[in-house]
Amino acid sequence: MTNALEITNLRKSYGDVQALDGVSLTVPEGSFFGLLGPNGAGKTTFISILVGLVRKSGGEALVFGHDVETDYRAARDAIGLAPQEFNVDRFFPIHEVLEHKAGYHGIPAAEARVRAADALKRVGIYDKRNTRFDWLSGGMKRRFMIARALVTEPELLILDEPSAGVDVQLRRDLWDLVTELNEQGTTILLTTHYIEEAERLCDEVAILDSGRVVAVASPEALKGRGADHITIHLHNAPHSRPQLLVGDDRVESIEWNDDQLIVTAREGGLIAPTLVRELDREGLEIVDMEIARTSLEEIFVEMTHSGVDRTPSDQDEKEHAAPIATDGGHGERTQ
Numbered sequence: 001m002t003n004a005l006e007i008t009n010l011r012k013s014y015g016d017v018q019a020l021d022g023v024s025l026t027v028p029e030g031s032f033f034g035l036l037g038p039n040g041a042g043k044t045t046f047i048s049i050l051v052g053l054v055r056k057s058g059g060e061a062l063v064f065g066h067d068v069e070t071d072y073r074a075a076r077d078a079i080g081l082a083p084q085e086f087n088v089d090r091f092f093p094i095h096e097v098l099e100h101k102a103g104y105h106g107i108p109a110a111e112a113r114v115r116a117a118d119a120l121k122r123v124g125i126y127d128k129r130n131t132r133f134d135w136l137s138g139g140m141k142r143r144f145m146i147a148r149a150l151v152t153e154p155e156l157l158i159l160d161e162p163s164a165g166v167d168v169q170l171r172r173d174l175w176d177l178v179t180e181l182n183e184q185g186t187t188i189l190l191t192t193h194y195i196e197e198a199e200r201l202c203d204e205v206a207i208l209d210s211g212r213v214v215a216v217a218s219p220e221a222l223k224g225r226g227a228d229h230i231t232i233h234l235h236n237a238p239h240s241r242p243q244l245l246v247g248d249d250r251v252e253s254i255e256w257n258d259d260q261l262i263v264t265a266r267e268g269g270l271i272a273p274t275l276v277r278e279l280d281r282e283g284l285e286i287v288d289m290e291i292a293r294t295s296l297e298e299i300f301v302e303m304t305h306s307g308v309d310r311t312p313s314d315q316d317e318k319e320h321a322a323p324i325a326t327d328g329g330h331g332e333r334t335q
């Protein structure tokens with residue numbers, strides 16, 4: 001099977017700025033792949049090279065086996081890009097914009113009309129087909145960007161920050177739409193600041209920092225690299241503090257605070273039963289226990305030594321009915 005993307009030692013410098021510093025990545029056909037990174041990590045540069053907007057300084061980038069420079073046309077035709085910026089022709093009704101786009105990719109006019117209608121239906125704005133882009137609402141503009149990416153029926157759909165500044169309902173609609181497209185076989189490459197988005201949608205994520213790939217793994221596997229916190233409340237503070245989990249190298253720390261015990265350890269869920277048994281053996285009665293898994297966000301911040309958008313922007317603040325969970329709501333309660 002050909003990979004959707006085969007990227008080897010990709011480099012890009014803008015003068016002194018090394019935007020991509022030897023990126024190597026493989027995105028399998030059919031996968032839902034996330035590209036995560038703080039501002040300035042190089043995500044947009046990476047995408048821009050794939051679609052021929054930026055020339056690489058070195059390395060190789062293949063899209064379904066086609067080199068993005070020497071075999072530009074074939075590589076570009078395989079990609080549908082929904083960019084962050086609204087770079088749309090504003091003087092035509094949106095269905096015409098889609099027809100022009102399809103025509104540019106060599107699709108005959110009659111077929112282009114059908115494709116344009118289908119794409120607009122797919123994203124739920126067919127009734128606005130005769131409207132100009134500027135007259136659409138912000139959410140409709142986002143949908144339109146996806147329709148434009150879909151009109152060529154791409155094998156690889158690239159979504160650059162698709163849910164920046166959109167409300168919760170639209171975000172969920174977009175998630176449903178892209179999940180459906182992925183299930184039907186379209187490979188998806190998503191860049192996002194929203195960790196929850198990557199966690200929900202992606203089979204695999206690459207974390208990019210200062211132009212380098214610092215990790216590639218499933219969101220689940222990445223979370224497994226972090227330590228969990230097991231917090232236990234005892235009925236009474238113990239007279240003397242017992243030695244617990246002796247010799248278990250998954251344990252990073254054990255802290256006591258009167259009747260509360262906090263164990264920080266990898267694989268907290270696997271350690272918890274032993275901990276419960278040991279406390280029981282000491283005659284200590286457990287009132288409550290909680291295991292908090294490390295969130296993907298914590299792992300991300302640790303790996304990139306920077307923050308993601310923990311606090312939504314003003315625009316988001318206005319539009320989100322609920323803030324994006326940053327702790328993932330992943331407290332598992334037992335007992």
Ligand SMILES: Nc1ncnc2c1ncn2[C@@H]1O[C@H](COP(=O)(O)OP(=O)(O)OP(=O)(O)O)[C@@H](O)[C@H]1O
Binds near residue numbers: 040041
């Ligand atoms: N045209 C350009 N000229 C000079 N420097 C640039 C140019 N485009 C990007 N850069 C620099 O390259 C680095 C990577 O930028 P890029 O836009 O690819 O990051 P990003 O991960 O997409 O960031 P964001 O999440 O903020 O969109 C940054 O330091 C940026 O300032």
